[in-house]
Amino acid sequence: MSKAILTRRRLLGIGAAGASSLMLGGCDAFDFLGDRSGNVRDVLKKANDVTYYVQRFLIGDALAPEYAESEVRQGQKPNGSTNPTSTEYLALKANDFADYRLSVTGLVETPKSYSLAELRNMPSRTQITRHDCVEGWSCIAKWTGTPLSVVLDEVKLKPAARYLVFHCYDNMGSGASGPNFYYESCDLADARHPQTILAYGLNNETLPVPNGAPVRVRIERQLGYKQPKYIHTIEAVSGFAAIGKGKGGYWEDRGYEWYAGI
Structure with missing residues (x-):
């Protein structure tokens, strides 16, 4: 396979073409796609899901590109909210996060x-x-933190756990049921990826508030909105139905794709 970068659109095309050719060829293994009650049909019916599985298959555990320190030429541009105003966060910030606790x-x-x-x-x-934002900009920065896999090894996930949900301090506004706090999620493949860290340092300094202090998640093979800031709780779950609007993240609840791999 060539070294050319596979875009999400290209991956979608590969996945769709592959499934179509197998079905047209009369492969018995894909007979279930004609059964509307089939679980796999439910998985494959959304383009985002096709992209997810094809990209997982093609990329596996590959690392995101890493750069030389000389290529860090500017401060990391903040994405999303930059200064949470919840009472709890402001109290932690006032005490330089000495009382901060990350719950798992x-x-x-x-x-x-x-x-x-x-x-x-x-x-x-x-x-x-390199941080790639859904808005189209990117920025190279140096991140330091605890590998998420180290924490997961300590808490020992139960067999039913399939995803991690990251709950955050930043309030995105109020809705009918109260404040809408930012949240995000990832699967266990990304959670245990060696470059997935709980970052507390940025460019040889303590992580600044606009960039997510005291701790943010770095999932380097995903777009920026999948890398939540200001996290206070990591929750291992089997699904998203009982969280937010059930889509796996604040922006996903509003139409963004759950899998934003790059």
């Missing part, structure tokens, strides 16, 4: 809560990567 809950054998100091004392990873 849900479908785990041993729920835990970590202070910022505890996270900093765990194994760390530093990586220089």
Whole structure:
């Protein structure tokens, strides 16, 4: 296979063409696609799902490109909200996040809560990567944090866990049921990817508030909105039905794709 980058549109075309050719060829293995009650048909019926599975198959555990420190030529442009105003966050910020705790809950054998100091004392990873925003801009920056896989190894996910949901302090506005706090999610493949970190450092400094202090998630093979800032809880779940509008993220609830791989 050539080294050319496969775009999401190209991946979608490959996935659709592959499925179509198999069905036209009369492959018995795809007879279930004609059954409207089939579980796999339900998975494949959305283009986003096709893109997800094809990209997972083609890319596997490949790393996102990393860069030389000389290529960090500007500060990391903040994305999304830049200064949460919730009472709890403001109190933590006023005390330089000394009282911050990151909770890991849900479908785990041993729920835990970590202070910022505890996270900093765990194994760390530093990586220089490019942040790609859905708005079209990109920025190269140096990130330092705890590999998410280290935390998952400590809490021990239960067999039913399929996704992680990241709950955040930034209030995106009020709705009929109250405040809409930002949340995002990822599957376990991205959660355990070696470049997925709980970042507390940026460009050799403490992570600034506009960029997500005290802790944000870096999922380097996804677009920016999939990398939540200001996180306070990581929840292991089997599905999204009981969270937000059931789509897996704040922007997904408003029409964005759940899988935003690049």
